[in-house]
Amino acid sequence: MLIFPILASIVWAAAMHWRRQWPSFVIVTLTVIGLLLVAMIMRAWADHMPDAARIFTGVVLWPYLLLTGTVGYYIACLPRPPKPHECQSCRYDLSALAPKGLKCPECGTTYRGPGSEHAPEPAPLTPIRHGPVKARRTL
Ligand SMILES: [Zn+2]
Incomplete structure (x- = not known):
């Protein structure tokens, strides 16, 4: 079953x-x-x-x-999500346009994808130590 x-x-x-x-x-x-x-x-x-x-x-x-x-x-039949270089509201292909300050020529929505000033900040990277961690000394 x-x-x-x-x-x-x-x-x-x-x-x-x-x-x-x-x-x-x-x-x-x-x-x-x-x-x-x-x-x-x-x-x-x-x-x-x-x-x-x-x-x-x-x-x-x-x-x-x-x-x-x-x-x-x-x-x-469900719709597919828009690709990163497409307009998020009308799916217009914005890949050939400069991303800074871009508004969709079809619907006027501000572009928030990669390369625009509205893109989310990348996650801060934590440096990795070289070599093993030193053991702590106990008193
Ligand atoms: Zn659009």
């Missing part, structure tokens, strides 16, 4: 990684087709299976298929 949340997590993570790109839709579609095949096989062999298999198909497999497919396609 642990295969169901593991499979759904893998499919949703892959759909999130490649969202709005064709691999995410292919992965979700292949998963839905695979689950449909399992459901069809279980339906074809329903006469030869115990009652628990029929209950499994009706109670677990179909809702799981709907949940995995619906959430997977929803995740695959």
Whole structure:
């Protein structure tokens, strides 16, 4: 039974990684087709299976298929975050423009990416000692 949340997590993570790109839709579609095949096989062999298999198909497999497919396609349709050289509000490509004091020519938003005066300060670096730390002397 642990295969169901593991499979759904893998499919949703892959759909999130490649969202709005064709691999995410292919992965979700292949998963839905695979689950449909399992459901069809279980339906074809329903006469030869115990009652628990029929209950499994009706109670677990179909809702799981709907949940995995619906959430997977929803995740695959989510927008991708803008790249660092793109405008954060309209995604206009600002890579060819000088970053100092730049405002987006499309929407007028102030550019806050790398190279601009609004870019976040880099983290202060702590120097590393050369050699081992001297042992403290106790009195
Ligand atoms: Zn813009």
